Every structure is written in structure tokens, then in C-alpha cells.
Amino acid sequence: MARPKAAGRDLREACIAEALKIIETDGVEQLSLREISRRLGVSHQAPYKHFASRDHILAEIVRQAFDAFAAELDGGPHTGDARADMSAMGEAYLRYARAHPLQYRLMFGTPLPNPAEHPDMMHSARHAFALLHDCIGALARQTGQSLADETRVLDALYVWATLHGMASMPQTSAVGTLGLPEGLLQALTGHGMQRMGSAMDAAYPPQE
């Protein structure tokens, strides 16, 4: 099927869209600027106007994923109650992972391009983590806990690890060996969020 060749800004977007298709169908290992240009029917040199290397386009895709992920995490409703906001953020995390499995896998399941060489990607990843870290900070202030900085970072890592486990464990095929009753895995999200919530309540006891 012939299709019009893209140029300029359009070509940049077309490269990104085609790269996502390659990653989705053939895996990230198959991504190359040569394959992108072949599929788009443009010269091998054309993508280099926008991306210095295969890693640069991958870093841009990952950056966009982190930005969309952060927007979801930060999507509100921002009630001013740090506990409710934390819970909303946890649900947003799991919702993003369910809705965008490819992007989730790119951010957390495959090797990233070297962060030092791709500062925009690194900045976006740090921003997503900072949202979670700030949420812990708000919880500490609201509950009057004056914890060491390190403890707050560790709590952000603990919450992240738990959410990552709840997002990824149900995707393992090991879970399929267990013959679990129907619907039980769906119930894990609410149950696990409640358990994690009580861990955080114990660390940041709600003020009477």
C-alpha cells in the first residue's frame, strides 16, 4: 500500500509511531532507525534529521511514557487529604499499568538507554518519582511525623515496589498455574491497596 511520505515535524511523529509498532509486534530488540525508514518508505538517512541514533528515539518514547504516567499519577482529585491523595495516586498507577502495558514495560521492564546521555528522559523519570515522594512528604506533614529524609525516600520506594508488584505479578504466567477462583485477581487491587494503606497508617498514624 502506497502512502504519502512524511516530512519535517510529521516525519518525527511518524518515526515515533512506527517505532512503537515495531516494539509492540517484534520487541524492543528489533528497533532500529533503518527498519523505521524501511517501513516508512523514506531514505535511510531521513530519520537521522530527528534522532541521532536508535537509542535517541527509544529515549524519546520512554520520556513520553514517563510524562503520560506522571500526568496520570498527578491527575487528582487533590483533596488536600494526603491519605486520600496517596490512595488516588496508587490507583492511578495501577490504572496506567493496565491501560498501557507496552509503555509500562518500556519504563520498567526493559533496559533503558543510558540516562546520562538522555537527560530529558531522566528528568521525566525523576519527575514521576518526585510526585510519589512529595505525596509521602505531604502525609508526613499532615500527620506531624518528622521523619528523616531517608525514611521518606525509603517509603516512596516501598510504595513504588508494592505497586510495581501488584501491577506485574498478575501478568506472570506463574499465577496461571494456581487455578485461582475467577475474579480473585481482580480483587487483589483493592485488597492490596487496603493492606498497603494500613502499613502507611502504622507509619504515619492518622491524627485524632
Next chain:
Amino acid sequence: MARPKAAGRDLREACIAEALKIIETDGVEQLSLREISRRLGVSHQAPYKHFASRDHILAEIVRQAFDAFAAELDGGPHTGDARADMSAMGEAYLRYARAHPLQYRLMFGTPLPNPAEHPDMMHSARHAFALLHDCIGALARQTGQSLADETRVLDALYVWATLHGMASMPQTSAVGTLGLPEGLLQALTGHGMQRMGSAMDAAYPPQE
């Protein structure tokens, strides 16, 4: 380099050892009985005496991994205090994941052969999960909590998800973008175990 050809039981073990090497260096996608026989210098038909297909040797490797994993989980010390035993099991889980990253990835990071066609593998996977589930049962009995069966399964899944997250999140390259202070990720294990412990304490309050 010439090496003596293996036969019988030895050949079976040699096939498994070679399969593990292929998975480790080239990835599980490259595993085939043909490649195993080529590397071992035996006829293409030889591995079929022991394994009906590539999936059968993979299922056997995964079965052995689940058995070793279960042995680690069940390795004790079995104090009789369900809370301490649960904590020891969690530490054993993370220890296994750290010590055997290839086996951990095979069990939980890559698609498994169809469990229905590989009942031994399925049995071993279920046994590992049953150890965790039994541990929750002991905790419920010790603390006098009469919870629905479903809640105990959900708690086993919650604990598994949290441990899986703590084992796998530090391996993501996303964590490398954050510029965390040295040693902090090492501290996550103890910190996260403590937080998860307080979630379980809230659900199964220690008796006075």
C-alpha cells in the same frame, strides 16, 4: 574443544545444563533441542529420548527452579511463631531472587509452557504458593482471626505481589535514573519487610 559424549541419565542432565547456558547467554527464545544437540555434539534425535519437545525441557527447568525456590521458602527455622516464620519466609524469597536471577526470571518474568501440558511444573509452582498460603493460615490461627478462605488467598497474593515488587523493582533501569544515595536500595529490603509486616499486623493483630 572435543568432549566426551554423554549418554542415558548423563545426557538428560547434560541437556538441562546446556539449556540453562543457552537461556543465560542468548535468551529463552533461542532455546531449542536442535541447538542443545549441536552444542553437545550429539545427534539431533538424542535429546528426544528424554524430552518430547523444547517446551518439555523448559518445563523441567522451571519445575526444578520452583522446587529449589520452595525449599528455600520452607528452609526454616520454623520457630512456631507464625509472625516470625512469615518474616523468615519473606527474607528467603528475596534471598532466592537475589541469588538466582536467571531462575527467578524464568519462573516470574517469561511466559511458561502451558501448565495443563506440564503437570509436574504446575504441581511445583502450586506447592511454592501453598507454602505462603499455609503461612497466612498459621498466622490467622495464632491470632484467632477467622477470616474467609478468600481473604487468606488474597493475603497470600498481596504478600507475593509485595515481595515480587521488592525483588524486581530494584532491577529496573528506571531506578538508576533517580540518582539515589548509595546504599539506599540495599536498605529497602529491611524497610519494606517492616512496612509489610505492619500491614499484616493490622490485619492479624498480635494477641496480647
